[in-house]
Amino acid sequence: SSWWSGVEMGPPDAILGVTEAFKRDTNPKKINLGVGAYRDDNGKPFVLPSVRKSCSVVPLQPVLASLNYSESVAVTDLEYDAQSDTERNDAGRIYYEENEPQIVMGSYMFEPEYEVDEQVLAEPEAEVLLIDQKLDKEYLPISGNAEFCKESIKLAIGDDNPALAEGRNVTVQGISGTGALRIGSTFLSKFFPGPKNVWLPAPTWGNHVPIFKHVNMDIQHYRYYDPKTSGFDFSGAMEDISKIPEGSLIMLHACAHNPTGVDPKAEHWDEMSKVIKARKLLPFFDMAYQGFASGDIAKDAYAVRKFLDDGHKICLSQSFSKNMGLYGERAGAFSIICHDKDEAARVMSQVKILIRPLYSNPPLHGSRIVATILTNPELRTIWEADVKGMADRIISMRDKLQANLAKEGSVRNWSHITEQIGMFCFTGMTPPQVEKLTKEFSIYLTKDGRISVAGIATTNVEYLAHAMHQVTK
Ligand code: PMP
Helix, strand or coil: CCCCCCCCCCCCCHHHHHHHHHHHCCCCCCEECCCCCCECCCCCECCCHHHHHHHCCCCHHHHHHHCCHHHHHHCCCCEEECCCCEEECCCCEEEEECCEEEEEECCEEECCCCCCCHHHHHCCCHHHHHCCCCCCCCCCCCCCCHHHHHHHHHHHHCCCCHHHHCCCEEEEEEEHHHHHHHHHHHHHHHHCCCCCEEEEEECCCCCHHHHHHCCCCEEEEEECEECCCCEECHHHHHHHHCCCCCCCEEEEECCCCCCCCCCCCHHHHHHHHHHHHHCCCEEEEEECCCCCCCCCHHHHCHHHHHHHHCCCCCEEEEECCCCCCCHHHCEEEEEEECCCHHHHHHHHHHHHHHHHHHHCCCCCHHHHHHHHHHHCHHHHHHHHHHHHHHHHHHHHHHHHHHHHHHHCCCCCCCHHHHHCCCCEEECCCCHHHHHHHHHHHCEECCCCCEEEHHHCCCCCHHHHHHHHHHHHC
16 A cells, blocks of 8 residues: 555635635626635725835836936936946846846836836835835745834734833734734643633634644634624623633634624723633734724724733734735734733744744745835825725625615615624525525525625625525525
8 A cells, every 4th residue: 555545535625615616617697705805896806006016016117217317316326336237226226238228126127218207206216115125035034024023013003002112022924814823823832821722702713723723722612603693792702701711812803703794892892801801811812804894904903902901911913915915925923912021032032943943934025015015104005095995895895785685675684794894794694595595696605604795896796685685585
């Protein structure tokens, strides 16, 4: 027999399986509501304007327009580099091929244009500055891109949070949110002094379970979603949390809960903070959708900041997959807010020791994009509008879906569609209804009735409402 004859076939991934089935479907009306990635109103993947401007070819256009040769010095001072026989500056490099100037920006090469756009020349050098300036591809430190880490934690807890001034945060770059959670679970399994289990909301993001099982921590659940109201089970959650053994670890979705779209209100968080404090629990916030829920970065950070104000020491995982649309770049961060600076230094040393044999150091490019956007005031303004634009489109699709269900004559209560928030809506449809939706209408979603609202568009919302009414009436 061969080495691996004993390896059994594993089950396909629940969400990726939906996409596979969608791809095979030839119905032109098919809709994929399974995938948790933002789509524009044409159903297309969306690269945020702020991201394009920070790193890609697009922002080079004004730069190129401004590079009139007699005036190229107006962009930035060029210095002749004898070694490479080029003129160069921080933004890029110019060399001559048969007397024609060529511009190299990072790994991109361009033919310059010759018209001068006076207006662009008059603008600050933002675009020039943004293009990855000295695009080497050296290793990052084990803990990642320092500027990225600093900006990430500031984004989550607020620039003026005393934990920052006091140097109490340990923040490392992770391989996006999932990788950040893995660093967290690995650290906790080794150093958490409490019981080696984790309390997760029921239901939770499917990946939370294996992330903690992999490090041999037991999984427990507290009540969270109430199927009767398709809303938050506040009293159930409070009752369960108040019985969690002292000194345990509790996982909280900072905002835009996945898969339910159900978030506690501010006053709920305030009460939860109190009971979590009273039980002496360690809160671990998973923040994968900051800005995606309300469209407002600070508003979506309410829970995290409130818990810190209340004196909790927290763990935090962050992802820039959704709010910067950087899915494939794998940009995320893991933080522990410690008691004091000395503790933070010790914790940081151990986190780095865990990361080193896992993957040595994280990827570079995504962290540069994030750091560029968060530190450049102009880009940051654009990004905040980008995030709000995505959140608003999702909110408007919720309204349209609800309105169209009413138009179809559905007498069911669909108020939860607009009460829930973030990328997902837990529709309350049963597995047989979901199956019918897929079989008869080519609409793809996970069996739990979760739809990705980001997959809905002006062009398919009527069809979706019609189909949902047909399978639920
Ligand atoms: N946590 C939750 C709750 C999520 O929904 C996701 C994305 N599906 C993640 C973490 C991590 O995503 P990523 O690894 O792409 O950043």
